[in-house]
Amino acid sequence: MLKMTHLSKVYRTEVVETYALRDFNIDVKEGEFVAVMGPSGSGKTTFLTIAGLLESFTGGEYLLDGADVSHLGDNARSKIRNEKIGFVFQSFNLIPDLNVHDNVEVPLRYRGMKSAERQKRIQDALERVGLASRMKHYPAELSGGQQQRVAIARALAGSPRLLLADEPTGNLDTQMARGVMELLEEIHRGGATIVMVTHDPELATRAQRSVHVIDGQAVDIAEEPRFHAHAEHAEAATTQANA
Amino acid sequence: MQIQPILAALRHHKAGTMLIALQIALTLAIVCNALFIVHQKLAHLSQPTGIDEANIFVINNQWADSMSGPQIDAQMQADLAALRQLPAVHDATASESYPLSGYDWDDFITMKPGQVQKTTDAAVYFGDTHFLDTLGLKLIAGRNFRADEIAPLAPHHDTVPPVAIVTQKLADKLYPNGSALGKTFYAMNPAPVTIIGIVQRLQRQEVETWSAPYAYESLIFPRRLDGDGTYYIVRAKPGEMAAAMREAEQALIAQNRMRIIDPKDGVLTFAQVRHRAYDSDRGTAILMGIICAVLLVITGAGIVGLTSFWVGQRRKQIGIRRALGATRRDILNYFLTENFLISGAGAVAGIVLAIAINLWMIAYVQMTRMPWFYVLAGVVVLLLLGQGAALAPALRASRVSPVEATRSV
Numbered sequence: 001m002l003k004m005t006h007l008s009k010v011y012r013t014e015v016v017e018t019y020a021l022r023d024f025n026i027d028v029k030e031g032e033f034v035a036v037m038g039p040s041g042s043g044k045t046t047f048l049t050i051a052g053l054l055e056s057f058t059g060g061e062y063l064l065d066g067a068d069v070s071h072l073g074d075n076a077r078s079k080i081r082n083e084k085i086g087f088v089f090q091s092f093n094l095i096p097d098l099n100v101h102d103n104v105e106v107p108l109r110y111r112g113m114k115s116a117e118r119q120k121r122i123q124d125a126l127e128r129v130g131l132a133s134r135m136k137h138y139p140a141e142l143s144g145g146q147q148q149r150v151a152i153a154r155a156l157a158g159s160p161r162l163l164l165a166d167e168p169t170g171n172l173d174t175q176m177a178r179g180v181m182e183l184l185e186e187i188h189r190g191g192a193t194i195v196m197v198t199h200d201p202e203l204a205t206r207a208q209r210s211v212h213v214i215d216g217q218a219v220d221i222a223e224e225p226r227f228h229a230h231a232e233h234a235e236a237a238t239t240q241a242n243a
Numbered sequence: 244m245q246i247q248p249i250l251a252a253l254r255h256h257k258a259g260t261m262l263i264a265l266q267i268a269l270t271l272a273i274v275c276n277a278l279f280i281v282h283q284k285l286a287h288l289s290q291p292t293g294i295d296e297a298n299i300f301v302i303n304n305q306w307a308d309s310m311s312g313p314q315i316d317a318q319m320q321a322d323l324a325a326l327r328q329l330p331a332v333h334d335a336t337a338s339e340s341y342p343l344s345g346y347d348w349d350d351f352i353t354m355k356p357g358q359v360q361k362t363t364d365a366a367v368y369f370g371d372t373h374f375l376d377t378l379g380l381k382l383i384a385g386r387n388f389r390a391d392e393i394a395p396l397a398p399h400h401d402t403v404p405p406v407a408i409v410t411q412k413l414a415d416k417l418y419p420n421g422s423a424l425g426k427t428f429y430a431m432n433p434a435p436v437t438i439i440g441i442v443q444r445l446q447r448q449e450v451e452t453w454s455a456p457y458a459y460e461s462l463i464f465p466r467r468l469d470g471d472g473t474y475y476i477v478r479a480k481p482g483e484m485a486a487a488m489r490e491a492e493q494a495l496i497a498q499n500r501m502r503i504i505d506p507k508d509g510v511l512t513f514a515q516v517r518h519r520a521y522d523s524d525r526g527t528a529i530l531m532g533i534i535c536a537v538l539l540v541i542t543g544a545g546i547v548g549l550t551s552f553w554v555g556q557r558r559k560q561i562g563i564r565r566a567l568g569a570t571r572r573d574i575l576n577y578f579l580t581e582n583f584l585i586s587g588a589g590a591v592a593g594i595v596l597a598i599a600i601n602l603w604m605i606a607y608v609q610m611t612r613m614p615w616f617y618v619l620a621g622v623v624v625l626l627l628l629g630q631g632a633a634l635a636p637a638l639r640a641s642r643v644s645p646v647e648a649t650r651s652v
Binding site for chain 1 (some may be wrong): 245248251252254255258560563564565566567568569570571572574643644645646647649
C-alpha cells in the first residue's frame, strides 16, 4: 500500500542542508495497522507529510497503492489526497467556521460528489463515530474527543484506502484517547490501512507493527536492540553539510 | 458549488463582511450618480450652439464717453460698417448677448394676451439684418429681417417688435401641430409678435441647469442697441480669424478712441467663450471624476486589505483544505467566490442606495432620472474591482502548502 525506498528529504537554506529523512525505507502492506514512533525531531512527522503527499521529497522512491508518486503534479497529488488518503491530526484540524456536517462535507465537495451521495456519506460517517446528533454543532461547541471523532468521520466519509493519523490522541485525556483508539481499531478491522504516528508506547502496542524513526531513518521493531542503542542520541536528526 | 459553505463561514466574520459590503454599496451609489453627472456635464460641454463657432469672435465694447442714444446708435452703425469692410471679415453685427455669453434676457412666452401660465421661456437676442449671416444661422423657413423692421432699443423699451425670428425648437413648442411661420405669440406684452422666420438652431446664452428644459428655445427681435455697452460679433472669412481679430480692434479704435476694450478679455474667440462658459461644468466633471477614482481606490484597497487579512488568518484552514484534496484553483475560487458574494451583496444594497440618491437629487437639485445603464455600469465596475482587488491575496492563498495543516499554529 505504501512503500518508500531510499527516500530522503532535505531542507536547504543558503548555508545549511538539513536531512529530515535519509535513506528512509518502509513498506506498509494493505490492511496493516502500523504505529510510527520516535523522539521529537526524528523525522516521523516529515515521514507522515510525505506519505500523505502534503509535501514533496528530495530523493528516493515512493509507491502509493502501487503507483510511483515521485513526479506527480500538484493537481494529481490533490486528487490522490482527496480520494485515497484520510488524515487525522493531533490538533483535529476542523474548520472552526463550519459546523460538524459542513466539516465532514469538505473533502466530498472537492471530489465533486453529488449532494445526495454526500449527505448519505456524512450521515454514515457521523453515525459511525457516534456524532450524528451533533451535525449542526460547531467545533467550539464540542469536547476534544468529539472533535477528533468528527475529524475521523471526515476522513472516513471519503472511504480512503490509507488513513494517516498524526498523534491522534495527543491532545486528549486518557478516557477520550481510549475512545479514539477503539474507533481506529474498529476502522482497521473494517479493512483500512492505518499508519499512526505516536509518542505513546502503550498506544503503539495496539498496532500490528511498530516502526521507529531515528535520525531520519526507519527502524523496524524487530531491530529493537539497535533502536535502544541509538535512542539516547535521537534528538538531533540533522546533518549540517555546509556549516 | 462552494456557495453554501462560504456563506456559512462568512456568518462568523459578520463585522468585516458587513463593513466591506457597506463600503461597496456606498461607492457604487456615489460612483453611479457621479458618473451620471460627469456624463451629463460632458454632454453639456459639447452641445452645439448652431453658430459658425470656428470663425466667430466677439468684441466687448464699452463706451468711455457719455453719449446719447442717437449718438451711440450712429457710432455703432459706423463701427459695423468699418468692420464689414475689413478684408478678413465676412460679416459683423451687434447684440446685447450671444450664445454662451452667460447672462440671459428671457421672456415668458404665451399664446394669448393675459395668459397666466407661460407656454414656455425663450431666450431673447437683439439683432439687425446681419445677425443671421454673422452668426452663420441656418434659416429653414420664412425670411430675414428687412432694414425697415430694425428699430433702436431705447425708445421702444416698453414695447415688443411686431415680428421675430424663432428657432425650430421654439416654433415646434409653440405650434406643435403645424408650421409656426406667420403665426403669433405674446412676449410679456399685449401686442402680438408674428413669426417671420425660423432658424434651425440657436443656443441660449445661459448654460445653467434651470434653463435645460428650454434649451434651444430662442428668438431674435429686430432691434439695434443704443446703450452703454454692446458686443460686436464678427465672423471672419475661413482661415483668417487671426487677421480679422487684429484688424477689427484697430478699425474700431480708428473710428473712435473713446471706448474701452479690455486688453485681457475684451476680444474673445468663440473657442474661448465656450471654454469660459463651461468652466463650472468642467470643474464639476473633474471633481466628480476625482471623487470616483479616490472612492474606487479606497474600496479596492479595503478589499485587498480584508482579503489579505483573511488569507493570513486562515493559512492553517487553507492548508487543511489543501490536505483534504483542494487544488490551488479550488482555493483561488474559494476566495474569489467569497469576494463575489460580499461584493454582490454590497452591489444590491448599492443599487437601492444609488436610486435613492438619484431620487433625492431629482427632488432637490434639479437632477434628471438616472438611466439604468449607469447603475449596471457601476455594478460591473464594482464587481470587477472586487475580483481584481481580491485576486492577488487569493493567488497568495492558493500557494499555501498543504503541509500548513500539520503546523501547530
